Amino acid sequence: xxxxxxxxxxxxxxxxxxxxxxxxxxxxxxxxxxxxxxxxxxxxxxxxxxxxxxxxxxxxxxxxxxxxxxxxxxxxxxxxxxxxxxxxxxxxxxxxxxxxxxxxxxxxxxxxxxxxxxxxxxxxxxxxxxxxxxxxxxxxxxxxxxxxxxxxxxxxxxxxxxxxxxxxxxxxxxxxxxxxxxxxxxxxxxxxxxxxxxxxxxxxxxxxxxxxxxxxxxxxxxxxxxxxxxxxxxxxxxxxxxxxxxxxxxxxxxxxxxxxxxxxxxxxxxxxxxxxxxxxxxxxxxxxxxxxxxxxxxxxxxxxxxxxxxxxxxxxxxxxxxxxxxxxxx
Amino acid sequence: xxxxxxxxxxxxxxxxxxxxxxxxxxxxxxxxxxxxxxxxxxxxxxxxxxxxxxxxxxxxxxxxxxxxxxxxxxxxxxxxxxxxxxxxxxxxxxxxxxxxxxxxxxxxxxxxxxxxxxxxxxxxxxxxxxxxxxxxxxxxxxxxxxxxxxxxxxxxxxxxxxxxxxxxxxxxxxxxxxxxxxxxxxxxxxxxxxxxxxxxxxxxxxxxxxxxxxxxxxxxxxxxxxxxxxxxxxxxxxxxxxxxxxxxxxxxxxxxxxxxxxxxxxxxxxxxxxxxxxxxxxxxxxxxxxxxxxxxxxxxxxxxxxxxxxxxxxxxxxxxxxxxxxxxxx
DNA sequence: TTGTATGCGTTATCAA
DNA sequence: TTGATAACGCATACAA
Numbered sequence: 001x002x003x004x005x006x007x008x009x010x011x012x013x014x015x016x017x018x019x020x021x022x023x024x025x026x027x028x029x030x031x032x033x034x035x036x037x038x039x040x041x042x043x044x045x046x047x048x049x050x051x052x053x054x055x056x057x058x059x060x061x062x063x064x065x066x067x068x069x070x071x072x073x074x075x076x077x078x079x080x081x082x083x084x085x086x087x088x089x090x091x092x093x094x095x096x097x098x099x100x101x102x103x104x105x106x107x108x109x110x111x112x113x114x115x116x117x118x119x120x121x122x123x124x125x126x127x128x129x130x131x132x133x134x135x136x137x138x139x140x141x142x143x144x145x146x147x148x149x150x151x152x153x154x155x156x157x158x159x160x161x162x163x164x165x166x167x168x169x170x171x172x173x174x175x176x177x178x179x180x181x182x183x184x185x186x187x188x189x190x191x192x193x194x195x196x197x198x199x200x201x202x203x204x205x206x207x208x209x210x211x212x213x214x215x216x217x218x219x220x221x222x223x224x225x226x227x228x229x230x231x232x233x234x235x236x237x238x239x240x241x242x243x244x245x246x247x248x249x250x251x252x253x254x255x256x257x258x259x260x261x262x263x264x265x266x267x268x269x270x271x272x273x274x275x276x277x278x279x280x281x282x283x284x285x286x287x288x289x290x291x292x293x294x295x296x297x298x299x300x301x302x303x304x305x306x307x308x309x310x311x312x313x314x315x316x317x318x319x320x321x322x323x324x325x326x327x328x329x330x
Numbered sequence: 331x332x333x334x335x336x337x338x339x340x341x342x343x344x345x346x347x348x349x350x351x352x353x354x355x356x357x358x359x360x361x362x363x364x365x366x367x368x369x370x371x372x373x374x375x376x377x378x379x380x381x382x383x384x385x386x387x388x389x390x391x392x393x394x395x396x397x398x399x400x401x402x403x404x405x406x407x408x409x410x411x412x413x414x415x416x417x418x419x420x421x422x423x424x425x426x427x428x429x430x431x432x433x434x435x436x437x438x439x440x441x442x443x444x445x446x447x448x449x450x451x452x453x454x455x456x457x458x459x460x461x462x463x464x465x466x467x468x469x470x471x472x473x474x475x476x477x478x479x480x481x482x483x484x485x486x487x488x489x490x491x492x493x494x495x496x497x498x499x500x501x502x503x504x505x506x507x508x509x510x511x512x513x514x515x516x517x518x519x520x521x522x523x524x525x526x527x528x529x530x531x532x533x534x535x536x537x538x539x540x541x542x543x544x545x546x547x548x549x550x551x552x553x554x555x556x557x558x559x560x561x562x563x564x565x566x567x568x569x570x571x572x573x574x575x576x577x578x579x580x581x582x583x584x585x586x587x588x589x590x591x592x593x594x595x596x597x598x599x600x601x602x603x604x605x606x607x608x609x610x611x612x613x614x615x616x617x618x619x620x621x622x623x624x625x626x627x628x629x630x631x632x633x634x635x636x637x638x639x640x641x642x643x644x645x646x647x648x649x650x651x652x653x654x655x656x657x658x659x660x
Numbered sequence: 661t662t663g664t665a666t667g668c669g670t671t672a673t674c675a676a
Numbered sequence: 677t678t679g680a681t682a683a684c685g686c687a688t689a690c691a692a
Contacts, residue, residue: 003669014679019671027677049445051669054384054684061391061421069409072402079399079426086425091391091445093421096409115379115421219606250610257612276549277607280580282587333685344663349687357661381685385668664691673682 002045011039022047058117061091062303063107066122068096071217073245073273073292074122077144080296081120088304090117099184101125111137118303121145123187139306139313143299146188153306154317155299159189162288162322163196163242166270169286170240171200173330175268179211179238181225181248190244197242211238222251230259240268240330246275249285253329257282269329283328291320332375341369352377388447391421392633393437396452398426401547403575403603403622404452407474410626411450418634420447429514431455441467448633451475453517469636469643473629476518483636483646485629489519492618492652493526493572496600499616500570501530503660505598509541509568511555511578520574527572541568552581560589570598570660576605579615583659587612599659613658621650 004018011018013032020028021036028036039045053059064081066074082092093116097103104125110116111134118139124131128150134140141153170178180197182190194212213225222243229237243249249271253263261267263283271278274289298318306313334348341348343362350358351366358366369375383389394411396404412422423446427433434455440446441464448469454461458480464470471483500508510527512520524542543555552573559567573579579601583593591597593613601608604619628648636643 001669004671005669015670016672016679016681017677020678023671029677032678046442046444048669049440049443050384050387050389052671053389054380054668054686055670055672057378057380057684059380059383059389061423069399069405070402072400072405075399075402075405078424082424083426091423091440093391094408094412094424095416096413110379110421112376113379114376219610223609247606247610250607254610254612276577277580277610279553280549280577280584280607281610282584282612331685334687335685345686346663346688347661350662353687359661362662378685382687384670384684385686387668662692664689666687666689668686669684671683673680675680676678 001048002043003048004045006043007036007039007045010043011035057114059091059114060089061093061116062118062120063093063095063110063116064120064122065095065097065104065107067099069094071245071247072275073290076292077122077296080293081143081300082296084297084300085304088300090304097123097125099123099125105130108134111140118307120299120303123189135313139303141299141303141306141313144189144295146192148188151315152313153299153302154315155295155302155320156189156318157290157295157320157322159192159322160196162272162290162324163193164199165322165324166242166288167197167200169324169326169330170242170268170270173240173264173268175238175240177211177238177240178268179213179225179229179241181213181216181222181241181243181252183215183217183244185214193244213241216244216248219247219251219254222248222253223255224251226252226255226259230261239266240270242270242272244272246271246273246277246285246287249287249329250277250281253281253283253285264328264330270324271329274325278325278327281329286327286330287325289323289325291322294320331378332373333378334375336373337366337369337375340373341365387444389421389444390419391423391446392448392450392630393423393425393440393446394450394452395425395427395434395437397429399424401575401577402605403620406622407452407626410623411473411630412626414627414630415634418630420634427453427455429453429455435460438464441470448637450629450633453519465643469633471629471633471636471643474519474625476522478518481645482643483629483632483648485625485632485648485650486519487620487625487650487652489522489652490526492602492620492654493523494529495652495654496572496618497527497530499654499656499660500572500598500600503570503594503598505568505570507541507568507570509543509555509559509571511543511546511552511571511573511582513545513547513574515544523574543571546574546578549577549581549584552578552583553585554581556582556585556589560591569596570600572600572602574602576601576603576607576615576617579617579659580607580611583611583613583615594658594660600654601659604655608655608657611659616657616660617655619653619655621652624650 007018008015069075078094143155271285271287278285337348338345408424473485601615601617608615
């Protein structure tokens with residue numbers, strides 16, 4: 001392995017001079033500069049990133065924790081974040097928590113060991129008090145996840161607004177019994193959606209709880225919701241579903257059609273995410289468009305700013321707007 | 331920041347002893363061992379990963395290059411690889427090449443700088459001669475991509491077999507004019523599919539080239555294929571399509587239905603990947619199931635073996651079997 | 661069983 | 677403008 005020492009020997013200068021040349025330090029004679037670059041070329045030298053990391057005590061690596069890479073929303077979010085971080089010279093380690101606190105902890109520990117410089121949390125699995133401890137070791141920011149007290153930047157989109165928009169739309173279409181499919185019940189984000197949903201009680205929503213469908217992640221889950229739903233008499237089941245993601249909506253629509261229920265005439269469906277699958281179903285899916293890219297870029301920028309300016313984190317809630325896209329399913 | 335030196339001072343031993351305790355070296359007295367662990371606890375000490383990386387000249391980080399995180403096939407592949415690498419104590423940096431040689435080069439360069447220890451290439455954008463140079467700096471393995479000459483492990487699945495199986499199935503269903511949708515034409519893998527397809531010429535496939543549809547990635551692309559296809563007279567267009575991925579197949583099916591063409595009676599469709607979207611369309615999509623997880627795990631294991639045994643890479647082609655899944659679209 | 665000394669590659673400080 | 681030297685945290689060869 002060639003080191004600056006080898007360059008120095010061959011160029012008849014000191015290590016210091018080589019280092020200066022490499023770092024474009026102003027005080028190097030033109031002659032030496034030329035010579036050193038020439039030898040660097042000759043010996044095909046590359047600076048050793050491991051030594052630099054050690055020297056500066058930072059390795060330009062950020063971890064992004066997402067629930068999984070299975071759902072395209074998360075993979076796109078991770079992709080957006082990663083792209084921006086790369087542009088700024090950072091490496092990104094994408095880690096799936098699978099909604100598991102222990103997996104999340106593994107990454108938090110990496111911060112302590114200086115394996116990473118900072119963390120972007122796209123879901124919260126441990127208690128905030130637990131996570132807070134790790135702020136001693138590096139910055140953590142929240143993205144696409146909300147927390148009431150967390151004393152760190154929170155980048156999310158307007159859950160309540162989007163939910164309200166979707167529900168209003170369904171009400172306008174004449175639906176009064178609206179069901180709600182979500183994934184995991186203990187996420188602060190999902191709770192916001194639920195609360196937002198519950199605020200619509202006054203519109204004949206007396207028995208909302210009955211129409212909460214948890215653990216909905218996939219197309220199959222959506223199908224199962226319908227399979228169970230149709231077991232109830234027509235006047236005791238929802239006439240519309242607001243689902244946590246478009247896959248679930250697609251499953252719902254597929255199963256409704258299978259059972260001869262017409263969408264949107266007999267049943268309304270709204271998805272979430274504006275995934276391309278919305279176009280493949282029949283009817284196409286009304287949904288909420290989330291500006292994933294903006295979320296990712298803003299989050300990455302926020303974290304990098306903290307890192308480079310080396311200033312302490314502080315709470316700052318940045319909200320992006322979702323947008324209702326009306327298609328054929330409502 | 332607490333270092334082993336701090337521990338040593340407080341425990342009244344030398345740095346060496348602390349280091350030995352941390353590394354479970356056998357020759358440490360029970361008394362000192364106890365004492366050191368106690369102080370470590372007291373001072374909340376954590377070994378510095380950056381220093382260790384530097385000391386050993388390795389940072390336990392692998393890069394995975396995939397075309398993008400947009401297609402779930404790639405995100406699942408990256409997820410599988412990453413999971414196995416994590417289990418073995420490695421960090422994974424997932425990088426999207428976007429089918430761009432320059433982006434690929436950026437990652438290859440990281441190997442040279444020792445920012446990463448090895449690379450898993452899930453697509454090839456540069457010439458092999460160019461990539462080969464980087465083997466001087468660390469191991470590279472191929473996953474889900476094929477190359478005739480590459481002197482490195484090649485982990486893929488049986489493209490030709492899967493294609494043949496799909497085409498045979500379509501032939502058995504009475505189709506003789508079969509079109510072929512693929513993504514990028516210059517990938518070795520896609521070439522294999524094409525070649526495999528061309529071997530079926532003898533079955534009335536005289537004008538295959540006409541029915542090649544490149545640049546098919548998304549649902550919309552699938553729709554467009556049908557939009558263009560129906561412009562031709564019925565006896566001069568395919569009666570079936572074999573698509574490079576399930577999204578494209580979903581788009582094809584959707585557009586065919588939109589135009590009143592019955593699938594599978596009037597038109598057969600086979601997808602690729604066995605993505606969950608296959609279940610959401612009407613009719614459901616016949617497809618090829620790829621053992622993504624096996625691919626990922628095997629690839630990760632292969633790379634790690636090279637890394638830990640520090641033995642030179644050699645060509646080794648490992649092939650997994652795809653499996654035709656017959657559903658309603660054929 | 662323990663401690664001392666050295667080195668990993670780089671950058672920064674200081675003196676020349 | 678340059679070079680000698682120390683320092684970053686850790687592991688280890690060697691001496692004791």
